[in-house]
Amino acid sequence: MSKDTAIFAGGCFWCMVEPFDKMPGIISVRSGYTGGFVENPTYEQVCSHTTGHTEAVKIVFDPEIISYAELVNIYWRQTDPTDAMGQFQDRGDSYRPVIFVHDEEQRKIAEESKKALAESGEFDKPIVTQIEDAKPFYEAEEYHQDFYKKNPERYALEEMGGREQFRNQHWN
Incomplete structure (x- = not known):
């Protein structure tokens, strides 16, 4: 089996796992932090906006089953690519x-x-999602992993914070 890695940041990492996790060819999806300058940051440090990190998901996939291009397409459909300062209720x-x-x-x-x-022509505003070189990825604390499975009620509340409505408006 071939393996490759993709890292995407699209707001709260809790909401970025499920769309990839359920696709054929996905080996693992882990929540974590990347893009900053603090080694092994904690959730509290990242939330303090002093580490330079963003919440992200690291996806290990089999490119013989699902391509990187397909993953990028899934990514776009989870985010508001016109909002540079956060995603939905997460700012x-x-x-x-x-x-x-x-x-x-x-x-x-x-x-x-x-x-x-x-x-x-799908969006009236410019696409502002950044494309950056991957930096070290630090896995988030275990309670953040597979959050949609561990805490479905809270996950549903997060999804109702604007992401689900946005997806329905622009992608369905």
Whole structure:
């Protein structure tokens, strides 16, 4: 089995796991922190907006079953790509939308996808999601992992914070 890695930030990481977790070819989806300058940050540190990190998910996948381009497409459908300062009810730099790329092939796919989205006419505002080089990824505390399975009621409340309505308006 081949393995590759994708890292996406799209607001609260609790809401970014399930859409990928249920797809064929996904080996694992882990919540964590990346993009900052503090090693091994805690949730409390990241929430203080002093680490430079953003909440993200690290996806290990089999590219023979699901492509990176397909993952990028799933990513767009979970986020508001026109909002640079957070996602839905989650505000601030630790919730900014970013596609973290591991190599030039991922960068090319992400940039082409972003350009196509911008040209699609789906959004009235510019697409502001950043595409950045991947930095060290630090797994979040265990209670954050698979949150949608462990705490479905709280997860449902998070989804109702604007993400679900946005998806229905723009993608369904």
